[in-house]
Amino acid sequence: MSFKQTPSQTIGPFFAYGLTPKQYGYNEIKDITSNNLNSEGTIGERISIEGIVFDGNDEPVDDALIEIWQASSSGLYVTSKNLKDTNDSFSGFGRCGTGTNPQRKFSFTTIKPGTTGDNQAPHINFTVFMRGLLSHVYTRMYFPEEEGANQHDSFLLNVPKNRRQTLIAKQISSNKGKVYQFNIYMQGANETVFFDV
């Protein structure tokens, strides 16, 4: 290696008009994505995800950015290499800021990802950015009904048993279809497991 990585710096409090303009009411530039990953041609079971990011005082964080990256319902990550080969109109990537919901929730509309093989249970990859976070954190959301697959997941197996529940979403009752709750705790007894990706 001849070059050093460019150091990370915090996203700061004012990212929204650049990264999530539409969500925050800015129309000067178009969005590259949103918190709705689905379109009419998306194949798969529709689900919603919502959650709150909590700081060390258990206060909701109102200026975090959440990004998700996930496989399609057939377990395929749609990249520039296979984009043309798939009929499934699903990009797998979404963004949501926590500053527009009264309870500081982030939310996504998406589909349940399929299994990608290589000892992975179905999961959704999360990155979290915020003021006060000098480098982003990586985590994953797993599904509570996938108990069997979760037991063989290579990431979960590396997590101490008493912390695994921080990565398993809760299905909550809702009139909006299937909704999973996935809160993220930056600190405290329930501190979310972050991965050294």
Next chain:
Amino acid sequence: MTSSYNQRDWTVHPSYFSENYKSTHLRSPTKAPVKIEQTNSELTAPSFFPLINHEQENDLTKNGAVNGQQPLGERIVVTGRVVDENGKPQPNTLIEIWQCNSSGRYIHAADQHDAPLDPNFFGAGRCITDNNGIYKFYSIKPGAYPWGNHKNAWRPAHIHFSLFGPAFATRLITQSYFPGDPLLELDPIFQSTPKEARKLLIKTFDIEATEEGFALGYKFDFILRGPKATPMEK
């Protein structure tokens, strides 16, 4: 597909907790991140270039201008290359930027600094690197602005950059600063970066990149995590 990427190099990235940057106190994870072997999830990245095809998205001197007027401030060109740790150019990489105006005010509704907004400046844009990993933005030089971290705290002039690179593992959000800024020594965010690595966050003034009669040129290269060498290659 690359079989795995180098880990984040914590000799260059800031630690999560910084005594002097107060917002880190309640927001930095306290437990060490759990080690994993990278899988498809970390080695792939979304494709953006079908989504980006808007003229002037890399020109912040124009994309917020009303009726052909221009934003106030010193025009700048910021250009450079995105490469990996081996120096290999990273084409088709999405770069998004945002910044305050020349008075030190962001258009973001939450910015309450008592400095004027510029009706002709929005302050955000994006581009995709070309086949050689090169990017270019036109903008105006952002101002310094006060913040509440400590008494008489001022952020040095900076531009926020967001990059994807070829994989979920290469994601990077950072800030790049301007050479010779006396506020750098006093800024807890910049200073949270390990000392030897701080220079990697400062643009260089470049007369070659300067456009005659139009804008001062600054160079800034991004180095993303590179593919891990296999034991054979070592």
